[in-house]
Amino acid sequence: MGGVDKVQVVIAHEERATLRVGDTFLKVDGxxxxxxxxxxxxxxxxxxxxxxxxxxxxVLALAAVKGKALGRTGQPSEASPTAWAAAGAAVRRLHDxxxxxxxxxxPEQYAAELDHECGxxxxxxxxxxxLVDQNRRAAEKALRPWTPVFVHGDLHASHVFVxxxxxxxxxxxxEGAQGDALRDLASLTLAHPEHLGNVLAGYGGDVDVEVIWAWWSLRSLLAARWLVEHGFDPDSPGCELDVLRAVGTRSTPDLTRRRGR
Known part of the structure; x- marks a missing residue:
């Protein structure tokens, strides 16, 4: 039938589903x-x-945003370094x-969840x-007191369009709420660590890169079981298990060695 848009299932599991029909997204949530x-x-x-x-x-109906996703897990990002820096600047506006x-x-809730998920x-x-123990030790650096800011809470590169x-x-x-600024920065760069320097250049200020690394481990440890139980594969290229396996290979580039919040 000509002129009829197909219904695309963007994501679907027992908690919620997102459908796309033309330029409209329908979010259905229990x-x-x-x-x-x-x-x-x-x-x-x-x-x-x-x-x-x-x-x-x-049910919530949203219009599609213009542009393309900043990045997709398991695929090289086609976005420019300047676009990644612009994403960092947008995150700073949000956090401020x-x-x-x-x-x-x-931190206390994350620590309690960590026990169960590592087991x-x-x-x-x-x-x-x-390897789980190594990542757990790395993750503990993120479990420190933080000054809460306005966070997105689920800031994958695929959720930022440019x-x-x-x-x-x-x-x-x-998942927007009050939370840790460095969790957002870690989520944004989780599958694209090569762009961390670009994001921080746009974000500005002093950032403790090792806490971002800690969030990479913490987020991956906490997410793996949920992904498996909801039909996703955390062992796909660039996904959580890849991140956990890379814990011992991280180094600190001079341009991204920043201390602070």
Whole structure:
């Protein structure tokens, strides 16, 4: 039938699903509160976000943003270093903005989850115990007190869209809250560590790169079981298990050795 847009399943699991029909994205969520938070966080964020087209109980319709994703896991990024720096500058604007009222997990909650997730990885033979222990030791550096800021909370490179060297939109705000600035920077560069220097150049200020590395380990340790149980493969190239295996190979480039928040 001519002129009829296909329905594309972007993501689907037992908690939520996202469909695309033409230039409209439909987010269906079992938790209405999560959709309400997402809309409010987008309203507060000082960066480009998708236009809300309409809302119904447990369904949110959003307009597609212009441009292409900054990067995709397992694929080299086609975005320029300047675009990555622009993403870093956008993250800085977000982190400097007045915070939303919602508080994300703190160090104590992450530490409690870490016990369970590390045990699961070893018990199920996902990774050798010594590698899990090495990453757990690395991750503990992220479990320090931090000054909360306005965070996206799930800032994958695939959630940042650029056209040329400009950020045109940031999507998927359901985890927006008060949280650790360095978690956002770590999530953005998790699958693209070669662009960490570009992101930090745009972000500015003093940043403790070793805490970003710690978040790479912490985030990967905490995410692996959820990904497996929801039908995703954390062992795909560039994904969480690759990140965990690389823990012993990290070095500190002079241009990204920065201390601070």
């Amino acid at each position: 938790d209405q509160g999560r959709l309400d938070v997402e809309v409010e966080v987008m309203r507060l964020a000082p960066v480009p976000t998708p236009e809300v087209l309409w809302r119904r109980p447990r 903005a007045p915070m939303p009222p919602w508080t994300g997990p703190g 699961w990885l070893v018990t199920n033979g996902i990774l050798p115990a010594d 056209a040329g060297d400009e950020v045109t939109g940031v999507i998927d705000w359901s």
